[in-house]
Amino acid sequence: MSTLSDLSGGTFDVAIIGGGIIGAGIARDLALRGARVALVEKGDFGSGTTSGSTRLIHGGLRYLEMLDFSLVRMDLREREILLRIAPHLVKPLEFRIPFIHQSAWFRAKMRAGLLLYDALSYDRSLPGHRFLSNAETLADEPALTTGGLHGAASYFDAQVSMPERLCLENLIDAVRHGAVVKNYCQVRSATKINGKVQSLLVRDTGTGDESELRAKLFVNATGAWFDRVQTIVSGAPSRRLRTTKGIHLTCAPLVNKANVLFSPLDGRLFFVIPLFGKTWIGTTDTDYPDDPAGVRAEADDIEYLLRSVEPFFPAIRSLAIYSTNAGVRALVRQGGSESSVSRRHKIEETQPGMFSVLGGKITGYRAIAQEAADAVCARLGITAECQTAAASLPGGHGANVDSLYGSREDELCALSGSFGRIGAQARLAVRHEFCQHLDDFLLRRTEHAFAPDWGASVAPEALAALAVELAWTKAQREEEWRRYRAAAVRAGAVTEPRP
Ligand SMILES: Cc1cc2nc3c(=O)[nH]c(=O)nc-3n(C[C@H](O)[C@H](O)[C@H](O)COP(=O)(O)OP(=O)(O)OC[C@H]3O[C@@H](n4cnc5c(N)ncnc54)[C@H](O)[C@@H]3O)c2cc1C
Structure with missing residues (x-):
């Protein structure tokens, strides 16, 4: 460190x-x-x-509508590079655009957009788009409303579950x-x-x-x-910046694929996505000029998302909301509506x-x-060429792509000693991953905070291992637990994690 x-x-x-x-x-x-x-x-x-993002690695279908083809092309090229240099962190994800009460014109527009999206990702390793019948759509998404359904489009982008x-x-x-x-x-x-x-x-x-x-x-x-x-x-x-807030909420599992929906309230595109065994819904886009450190999901942001999802997935209102989170976009200052920047x-x-x-x-x-x-x-006057498009990230050397650590899984095993996996993760986090606090470990070094209990069940073991590595006193351990609970609430936990 x-x-x-x-x-x-x-x-x-x-x-x-x-x-x-x-x-x-x-x-x-x-x-x-x-x-x-x-x-x-x-x-x-x-x-x-x-950490406040939707966690997608995507060209952004929405930006096609803004006619920003070179931005979409750059991001589609980068999507391919990231799938290659970080296969343990960036994974293919199938998206669905269900056509519900949509006009023939809308469906034709989507068809043209997806053709263009495929053309712009001519060097892709992911499957191209296709169209699904009502039966195929509902077989994968049984919670989707059937009223006004005219099948769905399917296409691929990618997801980084832990940016x-x-x-x-x-x-x-x-x-x-x-x-x-x-x-x-x-x-x-x-x-x-x-x-x-x-x-x-x-x-x-x-x-x-x-x-x-x-x-x-x-x-x-x-x-x-x-x-x-x-x-x-x-x-x-x-x-120089226009800063806008975007929020997400997470709830009990509702979808099996990533769904692209258009809010009936204002026509904005938003996502309903499977992530960490839950469903993530978002995002919003509203001006936010205050200190980004203070950004939170407010009741009206949450209600906007719930009202946007409800016509497509009526079960949403009966599901438990586990958490919300929020982030602030940095956009180069421009007038017009937030989404048009x-x-x-x-x-x-x-x-x-x-x-x-x-x-x-x-x-x-x-x-x-x-x-x-x-x-x-x-x-x-440095003449060396950029190497990052070809050089894999430390865990991205092919092995163990199902582990968050990828090819560094061996490094983790070597540290386990008398500790279990949590202890080994804590050792690795302190010795090689700049971890200084319990919240660093649970929220950003591992996916434990994404469990419905916000990592409370693993926290004692993690705390014990971190205390050894960082020589914490009993009072410091108690302070770290208090600090984590406050961080979890700031990060959007609906209830404070309890041991
Ligand atoms: C709601 C939402 C959803 C999004 N979804 C996606 C998505 O799905 N896919 C996608 O590709 N992009 C997405 N984005 C955009 C993406 O998240 C951001 O563009 C990206 O994370 C910005 O990274 P950054 O390093 O510029 O900023 P940050 O991650 O904010 O890093 C800037 C850092 O600077 C530090 N800092 C500030 N002041 C100081 C100081 N005085 N001294 C030292 N450090 C300082 C801050 O603490 C901060 O950690 C989304 C954004 C939002 C808000």
Whole structure:
């Protein structure tokens, strides 16, 4: 685990602010090209918008309607790359578009859209689209309403059930190639000479200790926090982003396939998806100018989703809601309705000596990171080529694709000793995955928090193993449990996890 002194020893080639999927991708890309990289993240890695997403790796049928063909093509190409370099984390997922009370014009439009979607993914390994009869549709989705049903369309995209681990594996690989990465380390201010950024003042949010982080170039990859960090760095108010909130709710299993539906309330596209043995429903899209750290699903967001789903899956109202979650999109500022704003990213030098990434999706993170790394390398005179389209992530070497750890499953087994699997996971998380707290472990290193009990049944074993690794006292263990329960409620648990 890196310390503040690892950051203060000398001048890095590049210092990256933000340890979400995009910052992590840039760190890996640059480290693989031989650059000396540092990355700081104010919370835990992947705890920002990356963990608030719908967890799809998709071209985005919706963006075809916005006529953004090059964005869709980029994301479909990236989908293929991720299926190849991270087969343990990114899996094919079949989608259904049920036609319920839809006009012949709507069905023809969908037919044309899916033909185009297949054409744009000409290098795909996934099956192309097809159409299903009512009987075939209902055989897979018995909870779907039968009234007004005219069959369904089927097509494939992909799902990353734990984007937190996709982010983490980028960082693990960056560190293997010499990067220094530190979570719970916040950028507080910047020192400039003639406007050019020279160094950042960073604070360890656990100890309160501060240090100076010097680099030849800096990258602001703070997603929805971009304007806040740019303001700190430049000293002038920045308003480049339009930030919008999206929420999800999870309930007892309702669907077997990923369903693409259009809300009868406003025509917006949303998903009803199987994930972790539950059903995820989302998302919404409403302006949210406040601090992204405070984003929550409110009662009217939840009611909007329930009212949108009900005509298609009437059983929704009788199902238990397990949790909600929310995230904040960072969109390059544009007028119009929230849903009409382009999802295209921008990379700019927003301050002399600092490049910034504005916008972007998880799906395109690797390509966005490559573009940012190209800009940085051109400035630093680094001529090495990008390797990330071909080089598998640490767990992505083919073996054990059914394990969250992929080909790193052996590393986990080697650590089990007298511990069971939970203990081994905790050891691995602390020793090689930058885990500092129980909530890091349950929410972002493993999928335990996605169980209906929010990981309460495994928490005692995890806590015991983490306490050994991190030398926690009894009081610290109690504090960690309190901290986890609060984090679970913030993350959307309907009731606090109980031991
Ligand atoms: C509801 C919703 C659904 C989505 N669904 C999908 C989807 O299905 N598929 C898809 O491809 N994309 C999806 N997206 C988009 C995707 O989630 C984001 O584009 C992506 O996660 C952004 O990653 P990031 O690294 O830019 O931001 P983040 O993950 O937010 O990372 C930025 C990090 O910067 C850190 N930071 C901020 N300030 C500081 C500071 N001062 N010092 C140090 N660190 C700091 C934050 O703590 C944060 O962790 C969705 C987004 C939302 C909101």
